Amino acid sequence: STALKKTQATLATSGVASAPGQYRVPPKSLLIINKHRTKPVVDAIDSLLHYMRERHPDVRVYHEDRPDRPDGTEIWRPGPNADPIDLIVTLGGDGTILHAASLFKVGAVPPVLSFSMGTLGFLLPFHIDDFGKAIETAFEGKATVLHRMRLNCTFQNKDGDDMEDVRQEWQVMNEVALHRGASPHLNTIDVFVDGQHLTEAVSDGIIVSTPTGSTAYSLSAGGPIVHPSLSALVLTPICPRSLSFRPLVFPSSSSITLRVSERSRAEAGLSMDGQASHVLRPGEAITVQASLYPVPCINRSSIAEPDDSRDGEGAGPGKEDDWVRDINNLLQYNATFRSKALLRHSRT
Amino acid sequence: STALKKTQATLATSGVASAPGQYRVPPKSLLIINKHRTKPVVDAIDSLLHYMRERHPDVRVYHEDRPDRPDGTEIWRPGPNADPIDLIVTLGGDGTILHAASLFKVGAVPPVLSFSMGTLGFLLPFHIDDFGKAIETAFEGKATVLHRMRLNCTFQNKDGDDMEDVRQEWQVMNEVALHRGASPHLNTIDVFVDGQHLTEAVSDGIIVSTPTGSTAYSLSAGGPIVHPSLSALVLTPICPRSLSFRPLVFPSSSSITLRVSERSRAEAGLSMDGQASHVLRPGEAITVQASLYPVPCINRSSIAEPDDSRDGEGAGPGKEDDWVRDINNLLQYNATFRSKALLRHSRT
Amino acid sequence: STALKKTQATLATSGVASAPGQYRVPPKSLLIINKHRTKPVVDAIDSLLHYMRERHPDVRVYHEDRPDRPDGTEIWRPGPNADPIDLIVTLGGDGTILHAASLFKVGAVPPVLSFSMGTLGFLLPFHIDDFGKAIETAFEGKATVLHRMRLNCTFQNKDGDDMEDVRQEWQVMNEVALHRGASPHLNTIDVFVDGQHLTEAVSDGIIVSTPTGSTAYSLSAGGPIVHPSLSALVLTPICPRSLSFRPLVFPSSSSITLRVSERSRAEAGLSMDGQASHVLRPGEAITVQASLYPVPCINRSSIAEPDDSRDGEGAGPGKEDDWVRDINNLLQYNATFRSKALLRHSRT
Amino acid sequence: STALKKTQATLATSGVASAPGQYRVPPKSLLIINKHRTKPVVDAIDSLLHYMRERHPDVRVYHEDRPDRPDGTEIWRPGPNADPIDLIVTLGGDGTILHAASLFKVGAVPPVLSFSMGTLGFLLPFHIDDFGKAIETAFEGKATVLHRMRLNCTFQNKDGDDMEDVRQEWQVMNEVALHRGASPHLNTIDVFVDGQHLTEAVSDGIIVSTPTGSTAYSLSAGGPIVHPSLSALVLTPICPRSLSFRPLVFPSSSSITLRVSERSRAEAGLSMDGQASHVLRPGEAITVQASLYPVPCINRSSIAEPDDSRDGEGAGPGKEDDWVRDINNLLQYNATFRSKALLRHSRT
């Protein structure tokens, strides 16, 4: 059980490893991220703020600068001069973590503690009702993190030069997808690996995914499921007009360029972690590489109580792989055909 | 809801349609088929025999000639001179129906009423506890049947002549599979459609399946799910050494020949509905065509009570398609990713 | 070789069969269809018109009412009162036949003789250079046709009533596709078969395809290849968020309804044979059924010369299945891995 | 172009890296491996021996101890006390390299220079006609190698103890496959990752593959193509009776156990790189881990002449990735549908 844990580290070491001195244990600053402001989210933020005031009154609690920013939080603005954050807490669905990560485009990302509001997700290890226990483990430096790889994207114009008008760098956790979007026509995309031409894809589009994203869009398009502790890039075509296109898995040292062919009848819309970004015209390209800055996500297993019996499955805390549970419970991986159980249906 | 029922008919008409005069309503003879003689099966046969004596004392009840043939049944032997059977009752799993059908190699097959012993299956519409109601509906001529296509197989030697030593014709309900079996080597099979060369397959093997069999081995090998009321042949490769081999669906009027190539490094073992039959050597071939004699399987829906509320899903008797239920309940077709429900697992 | 030909008939009989008296042999009227007016197309039309004037001066030659209508053709307008057409000649790609068929929304479609301008396609049996021979065979009533199934579509609003604003009936040859289009969000579509709920699809979209369309978009989305002489509907999901969604094949008697779920976060754009039609909002539905009016497409093999040796493959005229050739030549079906031939690449 | 090369090293450094001092440059000993003794192989060995005598008379040339061992070679026997080998030369197909690697079960493997006899293969970078140039580059220490991962296998009995009777350790380059073989019945295999239960597989079998093996059996079973410079394990099911089984990719630090379930109706035959090894009975297991000893395979690109123009594709020597060429040329990866070229077929 030790092998899979190699990319995992306790919060303390992880902080040290990825950006010396930046993540303090115990954290001195905390950033709350939520996308929606539904009643459960509002209640959860209230409880969380109350909890922090009671137990950790010295910690500064931040929130994005939005009209609905909760009272008792300070404004946090992303960018090179952002206030340092030691711990991110997200409240919502998988999309909330994607959003949180997207705020840290430059430099290292603080550890992320993600709470679901009842809806489970792949990136949501904790139920909001358990927030106390989870926060304490994180504050004590006992939490282990999984460093989820991110992709770094740059854009090239027809001449191969970096595009002026798309200065902003992107960092994605799931995937970059080039897609025909509303165009009825297939597009033609040239794929290069480390500068070498790999193939010409005539398809609805192409996905370059992280292992984390391998259970998102890439999976729907037929890609393999890749363990998030592996460093790799997954290239998955979307509805290719070819019988012989297969998903490819590359080492994370590879650089992948997707270039809309000059011959392409259609432009291609770019989505980054599900956010429509801009449109690439024939001749334009995006280059994707592993980012230097992964997202340290706090594991579910690291928080479990030693005496937590967990259905008698027998694994002790920290011994289980969240991912194994998730592909079984969330994706219903390899669900066997039922032959018992549904007898009622056979009764007439 | 009428469309899918076109290949279905009431027992009475069906009998008339497929073999005039042969299937009498009410049935005068009944053949019990079971593969194993477990306690539940023994009990079920007892109850069935008792029921028949009480309610239908004139009906002759047959059983295969086996050492464990139940008392109170007459011996039935397959073949051209077999005693006529008006109704088959099977007790067991899907394999029991496959076996029952295999006994009727020549001429029409009597309607089949299939009871599960608790384990559901694709070919098992009825639970044994409901046998009384099911039998009465069949005896009243009110049951509707689905004519499940079968495949007829002949064998050719290197010269293309019919093989002497494999006289016995085969009729299969699920599929014919040519497979490398214990050989470590891939085999090479030439596939012909209506005498025309279609492709050379280098693979673990090739499946030719009926729509019924499309949820059996063919499905595991990546084939599509074909509604059993469609008349069609499905060709599915097993682990082909090619990126561009896809399952093919042919009209049932097609004749498909699988010929082990002279270049094949390995022989190919033949399985018919999961029964190993014999081995084809390089140059030898099997030709598969739709059989004239499908298997009339009595539907679950035709037996339902008019007042049977069925979970409030609202469909009346005879209105539902067993198949839609089965792919959802048994195969868990398109099971959506869970996001609710399993919250317990996220608790720490 | 006879089996696959069952749905094929000589032009004469076919005409009689599908619409008595309508298609005359020899044809008295001919409709030329082209999408683009490139130089090769213009030249081809010139040659064709010249040929007709010389050889069949009594035949009326029509063209769609477009600014670029060639001299020497009469205007033809689709609709219930359209001038009767005995033969359609298309010049262009696969899309040109799709367009030609779309002009005959009401009633039977005249036989279609399709010429490629050099680019091969699945629906393009003839090379333009052979037009003389092809036309003569058609005029002599010796051509055989493949009746390609079409789909008939109707639309329902939230209340299940037919939609007022989408009066125009659609007839498609390839497929109907519901797709998220430019929306970044997955849509949710409820699929019904013959009125019975089959499944809820969370995906990029859903395709309902004819066998003809099984080599078009459905193939790219992972669907099986279905022989066009089979009458069937293919349901193929596009990037479904489920591990267990598989393509389904239904008898052509089935009626399939795709309904955008009220829960769907996104609308769904409708494409008919690749033409964007309109958008379905949550609650709205499309119902697809086999059309009464297939498209009679003239076969390549029916035109071949008796003495045409065809690479020594040995099949006489009319004996070969165009489709077998096409999946091998155009799709490169089951292309075997190369081990010879490319030796140059291994030279250093 | 540098990124993919990270796992590649010049022969000199590679030797140092994987086993200090063991691989001398220039090599002092050479092992010739061939499986068959066909005329081209005999001739090639003759030329090679002659070349060595002329150019490198001090190098000891070894061969396996077989009756057909060529004159002028010394006997080499595998095992802990084997004579040290500095360079392996294989002559034959992909299977010859697999065999060569299997001889080095203990400790590091010397660099492998693989020559095809005309038949290309994934593991065959060089054509025999180029042997002089290839050998010189290797002798000069200029060749770069790709360290191809291997799998190390151990066996456990019902009690989880190491099996006595299967002492011999196995090292495989492609894959371990558990398969039902000649049994007509599906087997049931429990899959564990790092000791944690992952899933129960009811299928024809399970493959655990290296990235190298991802283009072999795993590919045929539907697995992704994984670049050989990535360290990873691929788990691919063979014909699983489940709609929701997908290939999985694990970090090479994972340990995967395949255990034939006590409930399995069938035993499971084990194949290692296509060699049938033994049969696992219900309760018995195999555990697979990345080996410490990869196989250093000499690259094609490292041998190319600086002035070698290579079709004007423009990549200089050492800049190209053999793998990109191979998946395009050998697998015909993403072969686009043909629309030109085959016009002859459309002529009648």
Ligand SMILES: NC(=O)C1=CN([C@@H]2O[C@H](COP(=O)(O)OP(=O)(O)OC[C@H]3O[C@@H](n4cnc5c(N)ncnc54)[C@H](O)[C@@H]3O)[C@@H](O)[C@H]2O)C=CC1
């Ligand atoms: N056909 C498809 O499967 C499509 C999938 N997407 C995915 O949606 C993502 C954006 O997510 P949201 O902003 O929440 O949009 P959303 O609200 O439309 O949700 C997409 C779904 O994907 C799930 N998801 C997100 N990341 C995941 C991951 N790493 N592993 C497993 N499931 C994951 C979410 O829980 C949600 O169920 C994109 O990054 C893309 O991967 C986007 C478009 C189409």
Ligand SMILES: NC(=O)C1=CN([C@@H]2O[C@H](COP(=O)(O)OP(=O)(O)OC[C@H]3O[C@@H](n4cnc5c(N)ncnc54)[C@H](O)[C@@H]3O)[C@@H](O)[C@H]2O)C=CC1
């Ligand atoms: N890898 C695979 O999926 C393999 C599947 N089979 C299938 O097993 C069949 C023989 O069945 P048994 O004698 O019961 O052997 P078995 O006891 O080994 O059962 C095979 C499984 O297939 C199921 N099955 C059988 N016919 C089916 C159908 N038409 N639709 C859905 N499920 C069906 C059975 O319920 C059982 O779960 C063969 O006809 C073949 O289709 C055989 C070998 C390998």
Ligand SMILES: NC(=O)C1=CN([C@@H]2O[C@H](COP(=O)(O)OP(=O)(O)OC[C@H]3O[C@@H](n4cnc5c(N)ncnc54)[C@H](O)[C@@H]3O)[C@@H](O)[C@H]2O)C=CC1
């Ligand atoms: N990802 C994909 O594969 C997509 C495919 N399409 C297909 O394009 C069709 C429209 O075709 P065009 O107007 O020519 O648009 P187009 O010019 O964009 O061409 C689509 C391609 O599909 C081919 N094609 C069309 N019908 C075919 C058939 N029945 N079998 C084999 N290949 C076929 C055409 O030859 C062309 O190569 C749609 O009906 C749809 O099937 C449309 C969108 C996406």
Ligand SMILES: NC(=O)C1=CN([C@@H]2O[C@H](COP(=O)(O)OP(=O)(O)OC[C@H]3O[C@@H](n4cnc5c(N)ncnc54)[C@H](O)[C@@H]3O)[C@@H](O)[C@H]2O)C=CC1
């Ligand atoms: N259905 C299938 O695809 C099967 C494949 N195999 C494969 O055959 C291998 C043994 O090879 P041989 O001893 O030559 O047996 P073989 O002579 O039966 O050849 C199998 C084929 O696989 C090719 N091959 C081997 N390793 C490869 C690789 N790493 N990438 C791409 N192609 C490769 C060979 O060139 C040959 O064409 C096994 O390791 C297994 O991967 C074995 C059984 C079934």
